[in-house]
Amino acid sequence: MVSEWRRRLAAPDVVGGILTVAVCAFLGWETRSLPASSAIFPNMVLFLALVLGIAMAVQGFIKSGGKEDRPARFFKNRRRFFIAIGLTVLYILGINTLGFYSSTAILVPVIALVFGYRRPLVIVLSTIVFVIATYLLFGVAMDYRFPPEFFQSQQGGSHA
């Protein structure tokens, strides 16, 4: 019985609803210091979102109890999701430390290899073509300035 309740409380809709309620309560608390005219619209929206969060959690709880209507799995593939997110975070952090082009030159082959693509020529060619095309299009033609590469001086962005 306890495990059944625990399972139903862990249904994605229930967790999502509870999370929504918590965020709304927190943001509602933040509006205390605002004058009435600034707070009126945010409070209307937050109240509505709070009610909807509760409704979603209740609906999810009821649905997860039905034998035929079990909640769908949240992740399509949990392991692949976390690897993809981890690599994206590393890439974003890498842009600040290694520079945009260096990080991109690492990202493309690493993602390809980690996710099981094993044709080295295609990987190398794709990486080179993409990095050069990005540099020519955004760095040269559109004059975008990204964080500098690790081998450049730290002053100013890389002309790229």
Add this chain to the structure above:
Amino acid sequence: MLDQLLHVIPVVMQWQNFLSILAGVIMGIFVGAMPGLGATMAISVLIPFTFGLDPLVALGMMAGIYNGAMYGGSISAVLLRIPGTPAAVATCFDGYPMALQGRAAEALHVSVVSSAIGGMVSALSLILLAPPLARVTLAFGPPEVFWVAVFGLASISLLMGKNPIKGLLSACIGLIVSLVGADEITGYDRFTFDCLELVDGINIVVLLVGLYALPPAIGLLEDADLEMVVIGGKNLAGSLFKSIPKMLRFWKTWIRGSLIGIFIGILPGAGGSLAAFLSYNESKRAAKDSETWGKGNPEGVAAAEVANNADTSAAMIPALTLGIPGTPVAALVLGGLLIHGMQPGPMLFREHPQVVYGFMVQLFLSAVMLLAFGGTFATKTFAQVLRLPRPILAAVVISLMVIGVYAINNRMFDVYLMFGFGLVGYWMERLDIPLAPAVLGLILGEYAEFNLRLSLRLSRSDWSILWTRPICLIIIALTVLVFLWPAVSAYREKRKTRQSA
């Protein structure tokens, strides 16, 4: 109206505008053909790069992507039985059996001609219907505009997704994001948490790219398939223009599908997939050889494709005149207008006629261009898109997202924010919470709040101004109808099930 149109045609035909539509059509077919991507992702990735462009050049590219992606979706539907876009599901029914019979080229030719016809008819409907509607909406004051925003949010939230609670919650998420930053009237910071980067509010592009582009990129990596096996991809020879005379017998299907597509497009929250299904069903019912449908009848492909393209420009009718988009792509186009300083809604036609009329002509031109790019060579080339390794494609999309968002303010903070919204977008997708209401919430949030506050100021804080004016009452009645609709349709569904049992 005619004056404005005649005035704008030479501007649209300038080389940079023409080129942008062309590039958009090619990009649209490319991403539309790739299952898991689609027009919404392509436009959301593209929007940041249009900042520095002339609004017509930017909108031309979006028009091209929109129509191109709708056709592109049929390439994978025919060759793989995987619709590149949700609107191409009905195309699989007859397109894939045709490919198995070695008639892939014929299926794709029927698809491109039908798509082009649907797109052109839809653009004409936009040109004819939007300006008179815009004139009517000019009579709206602040209370009416506030209710139009509420009606738009309610209809998108309640009609777009399967679950009204989740649709409304999505709209609230967008509204909350729109409130971040300094209040323009009192100067107080709202939800900034003493973070200086948030004082100016959250740029709509950051939300668009995060919500619409990161989840499909992650989705490409979550799927185990590295490359796809193209069936019937070798049988793509044959001239498009030589096969057009044989298709003329589909004229009734084209007219029926176009009308269905336009009607569905105007309805907020419906969309291309519904239009394609309805058109397919109605045409099958009317056909004398209905037993051959689903087994490789080219008329089935024509019925589905003409309707899903007829929906594209029609969805822009409520979007441009009232600020209520009929489809997620229309919501993105509204975002595109916003970043170029144009507020969608009643005043758009008066303040920026050249851009609005120009955009309508561009939608028509992009449909015409489909014919030029749906020939044998192009179809063969785009079919190769399906062979691109998915992990490499995902890495390219992630990198383009970072470039686009970073370039807005030249700061990494926006990239972090975009990544956060991407995770929220993934969470919303997995919980079946529709994304479009959130985008519309961000677009309309500031607009709704401004008009609510202006109404209250005009009435000296008398709230009855919101429900005593006749147009307000009409819009309120429509909003109530929209709120009741899910309950009514659920009741009808139950009754139908009970009767059939």
